[in-house]
Amino acid sequence: AQAAGAAEVSHPAKQGLVQAFSVYVDTLLVCTATAIMILSTNTFNVANPAGGFISEFVPGMEKGNFTQAAVDSFIPGIGGGFVAIALGFFTFTTVLAYAFYTDSNVGYLFRHNSNGSGYKMAITASRIGIVVMVFISTIMSADVVWNFGSAGVGAMAWFNVIVIILLTKPGIATLRDYEAQKKLGVDPVFVPERIGIKGAELWHKIVARTYANELAALKAKDKTMK
Incomplete structure (x- = not known):
């Protein structure tokens, strides 16, 4: 959601639809393909919470190496290199x-004082923190790193879900506005007031700077419809 918010488009629904498609590519295509590859080659272990394993197809192997073993089962010897390159990207x-x-988050917190020393210190501290975490992760076991990563992503997902629920009404209104403009035969351009959104001055600046022609076409179409 944060990455999508940085994209500059004439209508937010455009980027929303792109992000919806990216979920398919990331989750249903990449992640599911990886899972099917591991399951179909029996290169996994199923741990028993009480201790030991329910199924142990690759004894002694950590779960972070399952993908490498699955690739090796197809073409022996390239699993390590394939996973290393993929993980590198x-x-x-x-x-x-x-x-x-x-x-982006630090910028929002300091949006009223973006030129102050507090903002610069916060940005510097956050960037140093990221570098430190990257270094620490290189000296920890793969399982520990994956567990921390899963917990962090899960926590962030819950915050995003809460925000999405709160934004459901304007989100649906935005999509309907996009669909209505498509039916008019124009390239959709976002005018917040059309759907009752106030205080979105940034959109007025974006449209005036980059999408003036699209806005003029929309206004002309509205006049003919009236």
């Missing part, structure tokens, strides 16, 4: 994403 982009999220 995933990790690098993830660190960049979380650094961006942190900068």
Whole structure:
């Protein structure tokens, strides 16, 4: 949601639809494909909460290595390199994403004093913190790192779910406005007042700077419809 909010488009529903599709690509395609690959090759263990294993197909292997073993079962010897390259890309982009999220959140907290020393100190501290966490994760076991990561992402997801619930009404109104403009045959452009949203001065600036022609087309279409 934070990354999508940084995209500059003529209508927020455009980026919302792109993000909805990205869930399919990330979760249903990448994650599900990985799970099917592991399950179909029996390169996993099922731990028993009471101790031991319910199923142990790869004795002594940590769960972080299941994907590597699955790839090796298809083409022996390339599992390690494949996972290393994939994780290199995933990790690098993830660190960049979380650094961006942190900068965005700090910027929002200090939005009334973005040029002050407090803002600069907070930004510097957050960036140092990210670098320190990256270093610490390199000297910890894979299971511990994954557990911390899962807990952190889970906590962030709950906060996002709460915010999404609170924004359900304006979100649905935004989507309906987008669909209505598509039916008019124009390139949708967001005018907050059309759906009763007030105080969205940023959108007026974005539209005036970049989407003036689209706004003019919408106004002309509205006049003809009246």
